[in-house]
Amino acid sequence: MQEEYYFYEPKLGHGLKHDPINAIVGPRAIGWIGTKSSSGTLNLAPYSFFNLFNYRPPIIAFSSLGYKDSLRNVMETGVFTWNLVSRDLAEQMNLSSIEQAVPEFEFAGLTPLDARNVDAPRVGESLVSFECRLTQHLRLQDINETELDTWMVFGEVIGVHIAPSCLVEGVYNTSHAQPVLRGGGAGDYFTITEAAKFVLRRPK
């Protein structure tokens, strides 16, 4: 017989020390989003409500809890970059999440580089960057159709920069960069190494 599971209804509270939701749906890749405001101010911020949602063309999305600067800039300019956070960039990524109005690239000691085909900065230290154009945005709502202060931004990846070290015999090696992945709690993160890899092929 199955042991009794802990059950809760999120609307009524989880009753635990930390909300388990983002520890359960984790670890999540981080959307390190580079944008430029219409007046030319550079912006960089991490978003762990982030993922890849289509293969061809590649479409990624991140979710802004509140109408934050990254979202505002994307809505104004229609473009953004995504930048890979590798293990050695974890501290800088964290610094770039500062909520005060400071220039995040400088504050975190990072180099803004021009992208090729979009007017948004990419992170010079990142091993991979995407250049993205806004395709859709969506305001989330709950089961009562009440609009939430949460916004999803979808972008088509129209350019991909990959450092040569990530390509091993012409194949992109996921673990090489030791991508930083967000878990739950106040500040849990994970990374991956080649030892964690296993291979499964889909049934035919």
Ligand SMILES: Cc1cc2nc3c(=O)[nH]c(=O)nc-3n(C[C@H](O)[C@H](O)[C@H](O)COP(=O)(O)O)c2cc1C
């Ligand atoms: C690892 C990490 C992940 C985060 N994920 C999100 C997220 O998914 N959505 C969000 O709204 N804020 C997230 N934040 C907080 C934002 O980075 C923070 O509010 C930032 O100041 C927003 O910057 P902006 O206003 O320049 O866009 C995250 C912070 C960290 C450190």
